[in-house]
Amino acid sequence: MSMTPPALAAELAFRAKFLRIACLVNIVLFVLLVGGGTVLVTAVARATGASTxxxxxxxxxxxxxxxxxxxxxxxxxxxxxxxxxxxxxxxxxxxxxxxxxxxxxxxxxxxxxxxxxxxxxxxxxxxxxxxxxxxxxxxxxxxxxxxxxxxxxxxxxxxxxxxxxxxxxxxxxxxxxxxxxxxxxx
CATH class of the missing domain: 3.10.450.50 (Nuclear Transport Factor 2; Chain: A,)
Structure with missing residues:
Protein backbone atom coordinates (compact mmCIF):
# COMPACT_ATOMS: atom_id res chain seq x y z
CA MET A 1 0.00 0.00 0.00
CA SER A 2 1.54 3.32 -1.02
CA MET A 3 0.70 6.67 0.49
CA THR A 4 0.32 9.90 -1.35
CA PRO A 5 2.89 12.58 -0.55
CA PRO A 6 0.43 14.70 1.52
CA ALA A 7 -0.68 11.61 3.48
CA LEU A 8 2.94 10.57 4.05
CA ALA A 9 3.84 14.07 5.28
CA ALA A 10 0.86 14.04 7.67
CA GLU A 11 1.86 10.58 8.96
CA LEU A 12 5.47 11.68 9.54
CA ALA A 13 4.33 14.86 11.31
CA PHE A 14 2.04 12.80 13.55
CA ARG A 15 4.83 10.35 14.42
CA ALA A 16 7.29 13.19 15.18
CA LYS A 17 4.75 14.87 17.48
CA PHE A 18 3.98 11.53 19.16
CA LEU A 19 7.71 10.87 19.77
CA ARG A 20 8.22 14.37 21.28
CA ILE A 21 5.29 13.84 23.65
CA ALA A 22 6.49 10.33 24.55
CA CYS A 23 10.00 11.63 25.31
CA LEU A 24 8.60 14.44 27.47
CA VAL A 25 6.41 11.97 29.38
CA ASN A 26 9.43 9.69 29.95
CA ILE A 27 11.50 12.59 31.29
CA VAL A 28 8.73 13.67 33.66
CA LEU A 29 8.25 10.10 34.90
CA PHE A 30 12.01 9.69 35.42
CA VAL A 31 12.22 12.91 37.47
CA LEU A 32 9.21 11.87 39.56
CA LEU A 33 10.64 8.40 40.19
CA VAL A 34 14.09 9.69 41.18
CA GLY A 35 12.66 12.45 43.38
CA GLY A 36 10.09 10.15 44.92
CA GLY A 37 12.71 7.47 45.46
CA THR A 38 14.96 9.91 47.27
CA VAL A 39 12.12 11.04 49.53
CA LEU A 40 11.11 7.43 50.15
CA VAL A 41 14.64 6.29 51.05
CA THR A 42 15.05 9.25 53.42
CA ALA A 43 11.66 8.59 55.03
CA VAL A 44 12.41 4.87 55.44
CA ALA A 45 15.83 5.64 56.98
CA ARG A 46 14.22 8.04 59.43
CA ALA A 47 11.25 5.74 60.16
CA THR A 48 13.35 2.65 60.82
CA GLY A 49 15.66 4.48 63.17
CA ALA A 50 18.65 4.09 60.86
CA SER A 51 18.94 7.83 61.12
CA THR A 52 16.90 10.32 63.10
Missing part, protein backbone atom coordinates in the same frame (compact mmCIF):
# COMPACT_ATOMS: atom_id res chain seq x y z
CA UNK A 53 17.21 14.06 63.24
CA UNK A 54 17.48 13.91 67.04
CA UNK A 55 20.04 11.10 66.91
CA UNK A 56 22.06 12.92 64.29
CA UNK A 57 22.01 16.13 66.34
CA UNK A 58 23.23 14.25 69.41
CA UNK A 59 26.10 12.71 67.40
CA UNK A 60 27.01 16.08 65.87
CA UNK A 61 27.07 17.79 69.26
CA UNK A 62 29.27 14.94 70.53
CA UNK A 63 31.80 15.74 67.78
CA UNK A 64 32.11 19.31 69.09
CA UNK A 65 32.26 18.17 72.71
CA UNK A 66 35.11 15.78 71.82
CA UNK A 67 36.90 18.57 69.96
CA UNK A 68 36.64 20.97 72.91
CA UNK A 69 37.83 18.28 75.33
CA UNK A 70 40.81 17.43 73.12
CA UNK A 71 41.68 21.11 72.60
CA UNK A 72 41.56 21.81 76.32
CA UNK A 73 44.00 18.92 76.93
CA UNK A 74 46.38 20.38 74.33
CA UNK A 75 45.61 17.42 72.01
CA UNK A 76 45.56 18.92 68.54
CA UNK A 77 45.41 15.47 66.89
CA UNK A 78 42.28 14.69 68.92
CA UNK A 79 40.76 18.05 67.97
CA UNK A 80 41.50 17.40 64.29
CA UNK A 81 39.68 14.05 64.60
CA UNK A 82 36.43 15.98 64.18
CA UNK A 83 37.49 17.15 60.72
CA UNK A 84 37.19 15.21 57.47
CA UNK A 85 40.69 13.92 56.72
CA UNK A 86 40.61 14.86 53.05
CA UNK A 87 42.19 17.39 50.69
CA UNK A 88 38.71 18.83 50.04
CA UNK A 89 38.22 20.00 53.64
CA UNK A 90 37.90 23.80 53.70
CA UNK A 91 38.61 26.11 56.63
CA UNK A 92 37.88 29.83 56.29
CA UNK A 93 38.95 32.37 58.89
CA UNK A 94 40.27 35.90 58.91
CA UNK A 95 39.75 36.25 55.18
CA UNK A 96 41.97 33.23 54.42
CA UNK A 97 40.92 29.90 52.93
CA UNK A 98 42.83 26.79 53.93
CA UNK A 99 42.22 23.67 51.86
CA UNK A 100 42.89 20.17 53.09
CA UNK A 101 43.12 18.44 56.46
CA UNK A 102 46.92 18.53 56.63
CA UNK A 103 47.15 22.26 55.83
CA UNK A 104 44.37 23.02 58.31
CA UNK A 105 46.26 21.15 61.02
CA UNK A 106 49.47 23.02 60.10
CA UNK A 107 47.57 26.31 60.41
CA UNK A 108 46.42 25.39 63.93
CA UNK A 109 49.94 24.23 64.88
CA UNK A 110 51.49 27.49 63.69
CA UNK A 111 48.90 29.60 65.44
CA UNK A 112 48.49 27.70 68.72
CA UNK A 113 51.33 25.19 69.20
CA UNK A 114 54.45 27.11 68.07
CA UNK A 115 57.03 28.29 70.62
CA UNK A 116 55.56 30.86 72.97
CA UNK A 117 51.99 30.06 71.88
CA UNK A 118 49.28 28.41 73.91
CA UNK A 119 46.11 26.64 72.88
CA UNK A 120 44.05 28.13 75.68
CA UNK A 121 40.69 26.83 76.87
CA UNK A 122 37.95 26.38 74.29
CA UNK A 123 34.22 26.50 74.92
CA UNK A 124 31.29 26.34 72.51
CA UNK A 125 27.83 27.82 73.09
CA UNK A 126 24.63 28.80 71.28
CA UNK A 127 24.82 25.65 69.14
CA UNK A 128 22.12 25.24 66.50
CA UNK A 129 22.11 22.05 64.41
CA UNK A 130 20.11 21.74 61.21
CA UNK A 131 20.10 18.37 59.46
CA UNK A 132 19.48 18.44 55.72
CA UNK A 133 19.46 14.68 55.19
CA UNK A 134 20.67 11.58 57.02
CA UNK A 135 24.17 12.42 55.72
CA UNK A 136 24.43 16.22 55.73
CA UNK A 137 24.02 18.89 58.39
CA UNK A 138 24.96 22.44 59.31
CA UNK A 139 25.93 23.64 62.76
CA UNK A 140 26.13 27.27 63.83
CA UNK A 141 27.46 28.45 67.14
CA UNK A 142 29.71 30.65 69.19
CA UNK A 143 33.21 29.92 70.44
CA UNK A 144 35.24 31.39 73.27
CA UNK A 145 38.96 30.78 73.61
CA UNK A 146 40.59 31.94 76.84
CA UNK A 147 44.38 32.26 77.18
CA UNK A 148 46.03 31.97 80.58
CA UNK A 149 49.43 33.48 79.67
CA UNK A 150 48.06 36.75 78.30
CA UNK A 151 48.50 39.70 80.61
CA UNK A 152 46.55 42.11 78.41
CA UNK A 153 42.84 41.60 79.19
CA UNK A 154 41.93 42.61 75.63
CA UNK A 155 43.93 39.64 74.29
CA UNK A 156 43.00 37.20 77.04
CA UNK A 157 39.80 35.98 75.35
CA UNK A 158 38.96 35.47 71.70
CA UNK A 159 35.30 35.10 70.82
CA UNK A 160 33.42 34.65 67.62
CA UNK A 161 30.94 32.69 65.58
CA UNK A 162 31.25 29.72 63.29
CA UNK A 163 29.29 27.77 60.72
CA UNK A 164 30.19 24.14 60.10
CA UNK A 165 29.00 21.87 57.33
CA UNK A 166 29.18 18.22 58.38
CA UNK A 167 28.91 14.98 56.44
CA UNK A 168 28.18 11.56 57.87
CA UNK A 169 31.04 9.29 56.86
CA UNK A 170 31.77 5.64 57.69
CA UNK A 171 33.80 7.08 60.62
CA UNK A 172 30.86 9.16 61.87
CA UNK A 173 30.02 12.84 61.44
CA UNK A 174 32.95 14.94 60.21
CA UNK A 175 33.34 18.67 59.56
CA UNK A 176 33.88 19.17 55.84
CA UNK A 177 33.69 22.98 55.87
CA UNK A 178 34.44 25.39 58.72
CA UNK A 179 33.87 29.14 58.48
CA UNK A 180 34.96 30.83 61.69
CA UNK A 181 35.07 34.57 62.36
CA UNK A 182 36.38 36.23 65.49
CA UNK A 183 34.70 39.24 67.05
CA UNK A 184 36.60 42.45 66.53
CA UNK A 185 38.42 43.70 69.59
CA UNK A 186 36.83 46.82 71.01
Missing amino acids: AAGDEKEIRAVLEAQATAWNKGDLDGFMGGYWNDDQLTFISGGDITSGWKKTKERFEKRYKADGKEMGKLAFSELHVETFSPNAAMLRGKFELTFEKEKDDAKKTARGRFTLILRKTPDGWKVVHDHTSAEEKK
Whole structure:
Protein backbone atom coordinates (compact mmCIF):
# COMPACT_ATOMS: atom_id res chain seq x y z
CA MET A 1 0.00 0.00 0.00
CA SER A 2 1.54 3.32 -1.02
CA MET A 3 0.70 6.67 0.49
CA THR A 4 0.32 9.90 -1.35
CA PRO A 5 2.89 12.58 -0.55
CA PRO A 6 0.43 14.70 1.52
CA ALA A 7 -0.68 11.61 3.48
CA LEU A 8 2.94 10.57 4.05
CA ALA A 9 3.84 14.07 5.28
CA ALA A 10 0.86 14.04 7.67
CA GLU A 11 1.86 10.58 8.96
CA LEU A 12 5.47 11.68 9.54
CA ALA A 13 4.33 14.86 11.31
CA PHE A 14 2.04 12.80 13.55
CA ARG A 15 4.83 10.35 14.42
CA ALA A 16 7.29 13.19 15.18
CA LYS A 17 4.75 14.87 17.48
CA PHE A 18 3.98 11.53 19.16
CA LEU A 19 7.71 10.87 19.77
CA ARG A 20 8.22 14.37 21.28
CA ILE A 21 5.29 13.84 23.65
CA ALA A 22 6.49 10.33 24.55
CA CYS A 23 10.00 11.63 25.31
CA LEU A 24 8.60 14.44 27.47
CA VAL A 25 6.41 11.97 29.38
CA ASN A 26 9.43 9.69 29.95
CA ILE A 27 11.50 12.59 31.29
CA VAL A 28 8.73 13.67 33.66
CA LEU A 29 8.25 10.10 34.90
CA PHE A 30 12.01 9.69 35.42
CA VAL A 31 12.22 12.91 37.47
CA LEU A 32 9.21 11.87 39.56
CA LEU A 33 10.64 8.40 40.19
CA VAL A 34 14.09 9.69 41.18
CA GLY A 35 12.66 12.45 43.38
CA GLY A 36 10.09 10.15 44.92
CA GLY A 37 12.71 7.47 45.46
CA THR A 38 14.96 9.91 47.27
CA VAL A 39 12.12 11.04 49.53
CA LEU A 40 11.11 7.43 50.15
CA VAL A 41 14.64 6.29 51.05
CA THR A 42 15.05 9.25 53.42
CA ALA A 43 11.66 8.59 55.03
CA VAL A 44 12.41 4.87 55.44
CA ALA A 45 15.83 5.64 56.98
CA ARG A 46 14.22 8.04 59.43
CA ALA A 47 11.25 5.74 60.16
CA THR A 48 13.35 2.65 60.82
CA GLY A 49 15.66 4.48 63.17
CA ALA A 50 18.65 4.09 60.86
CA SER A 51 18.94 7.83 61.12
CA THR A 52 16.90 10.32 63.10
CA ALA A 53 17.21 14.06 63.24
CA ALA A 54 17.48 13.91 67.04
CA GLY A 55 20.04 11.10 66.91
CA ASP A 56 22.06 12.92 64.29
CA GLU A 57 22.01 16.13 66.34
CA LYS A 58 23.23 14.25 69.41
CA GLU A 59 26.10 12.71 67.40
CA ILE A 60 27.01 16.08 65.87
CA ARG A 61 27.07 17.79 69.26
CA ALA A 62 29.27 14.94 70.53
CA VAL A 63 31.80 15.74 67.78
CA LEU A 64 32.11 19.31 69.09
CA GLU A 65 32.26 18.17 72.71
CA ALA A 66 35.11 15.78 71.82
CA GLN A 67 36.90 18.57 69.96
CA ALA A 68 36.64 20.97 72.91
CA THR A 69 37.83 18.28 75.33
CA ALA A 70 40.81 17.43 73.12
CA TRP A 71 41.68 21.11 72.60
CA ASN A 72 41.56 21.81 76.32
CA LYS A 73 44.00 18.92 76.93
CA GLY A 74 46.38 20.38 74.33
CA ASP A 75 45.61 17.42 72.01
CA LEU A 76 45.56 18.92 68.54
CA ASP A 77 45.41 15.47 66.89
CA GLY A 78 42.28 14.69 68.92
CA PHE A 79 40.76 18.05 67.97
CA MET A 80 41.50 17.40 64.29
CA GLY A 81 39.68 14.05 64.60
CA GLY A 82 36.43 15.98 64.18
CA TYR A 83 37.49 17.15 60.72
CA TRP A 84 37.19 15.21 57.47
CA ASN A 85 40.69 13.92 56.72
CA ASP A 86 40.61 14.86 53.05
CA ASP A 87 42.19 17.39 50.69
CA GLN A 88 38.71 18.83 50.04
CA LEU A 89 38.22 20.00 53.64
CA THR A 90 37.90 23.80 53.70
CA PHE A 91 38.61 26.11 56.63
CA ILE A 92 37.88 29.83 56.29
CA SER A 93 38.95 32.37 58.89
CA GLY A 94 40.27 35.90 58.91
CA GLY A 95 39.75 36.25 55.18
CA ASP A 96 41.97 33.23 54.42
CA ILE A 97 40.92 29.90 52.93
CA THR A 98 42.83 26.79 53.93
CA SER A 99 42.22 23.67 51.86
CA GLY A 100 42.89 20.17 53.09
CA TRP A 101 43.12 18.44 56.46
CA LYS A 102 46.92 18.53 56.63
CA LYS A 103 47.15 22.26 55.83
CA THR A 104 44.37 23.02 58.31
CA LYS A 105 46.26 21.15 61.02
CA GLU A 106 49.47 23.02 60.10
CA ARG A 107 47.57 26.31 60.41
CA PHE A 108 46.42 25.39 63.93
CA GLU A 109 49.94 24.23 64.88
CA LYS A 110 51.49 27.49 63.69
CA ARG A 111 48.90 29.60 65.44
CA TYR A 112 48.49 27.70 68.72
CA LYS A 113 51.33 25.19 69.20
CA ALA A 114 54.45 27.11 68.07
CA ASP A 115 57.03 28.29 70.62
CA GLY A 116 55.56 30.86 72.97
CA LYS A 117 51.99 30.06 71.88
CA GLU A 118 49.28 28.41 73.91
CA MET A 119 46.11 26.64 72.88
CA GLY A 120 44.05 28.13 75.68
CA LYS A 121 40.69 26.83 76.87
CA LEU A 122 37.95 26.38 74.29
CA ALA A 123 34.22 26.50 74.92
CA PHE A 124 31.29 26.34 72.51
CA SER A 125 27.83 27.82 73.09
CA GLU A 126 24.63 28.80 71.28
CA LEU A 127 24.82 25.65 69.14
CA HIS A 128 22.12 25.24 66.50
CA VAL A 129 22.11 22.05 64.41
CA GLU A 130 20.11 21.74 61.21
CA THR A 131 20.10 18.37 59.46
CA PHE A 132 19.48 18.44 55.72
CA SER A 133 19.46 14.68 55.19
CA PRO A 134 20.67 11.58 57.02
CA ASN A 135 24.17 12.42 55.72
CA ALA A 136 24.43 16.22 55.73
CA ALA A 137 24.02 18.89 58.39
CA MET A 138 24.96 22.44 59.31
CA LEU A 139 25.93 23.64 62.76
CA ARG A 140 26.13 27.27 63.83
CA GLY A 141 27.46 28.45 67.14
CA LYS A 142 29.71 30.65 69.19
CA PHE A 143 33.21 29.92 70.44
CA GLU A 144 35.24 31.39 73.27
CA LEU A 145 38.96 30.78 73.61
CA THR A 146 40.59 31.94 76.84
CA PHE A 147 44.38 32.26 77.18
CA GLU A 148 46.03 31.97 80.58
CA LYS A 149 49.43 33.48 79.67
CA GLU A 150 48.06 36.75 78.30
CA LYS A 151 48.50 39.70 80.61
CA ASP A 152 46.55 42.11 78.41
CA ASP A 153 42.84 41.60 79.19
CA ALA A 154 41.93 42.61 75.63
CA LYS A 155 43.93 39.64 74.29
CA LYS A 156 43.00 37.20 77.04
CA THR A 157 39.80 35.98 75.35
CA ALA A 158 38.96 35.47 71.70
CA ARG A 159 35.30 35.10 70.82
CA GLY A 160 33.42 34.65 67.62
CA ARG A 161 30.94 32.69 65.58
CA PHE A 162 31.25 29.72 63.29
CA THR A 163 29.29 27.77 60.72
CA LEU A 164 30.19 24.14 60.10
CA ILE A 165 29.00 21.87 57.33
CA LEU A 166 29.18 18.22 58.38
CA ARG A 167 28.91 14.98 56.44
CA LYS A 168 28.18 11.56 57.87
CA THR A 169 31.04 9.29 56.86
CA PRO A 170 31.77 5.64 57.69
CA ASP A 171 33.80 7.08 60.62
CA GLY A 172 30.86 9.16 61.87
CA TRP A 173 30.02 12.84 61.44
CA LYS A 174 32.95 14.94 60.21
CA VAL A 175 33.34 18.67 59.56
CA VAL A 176 33.88 19.17 55.84
CA HIS A 177 33.69 22.98 55.87
CA ASP A 178 34.44 25.39 58.72
CA HIS A 179 33.87 29.14 58.48
CA THR A 180 34.96 30.83 61.69
CA SER A 181 35.07 34.57 62.36
CA ALA A 182 36.38 36.23 65.49
CA GLU A 183 34.70 39.24 67.05
CA GLU A 184 36.60 42.45 66.53
CA LYS A 185 38.42 43.70 69.59
CA LYS A 186 36.83 46.82 71.01
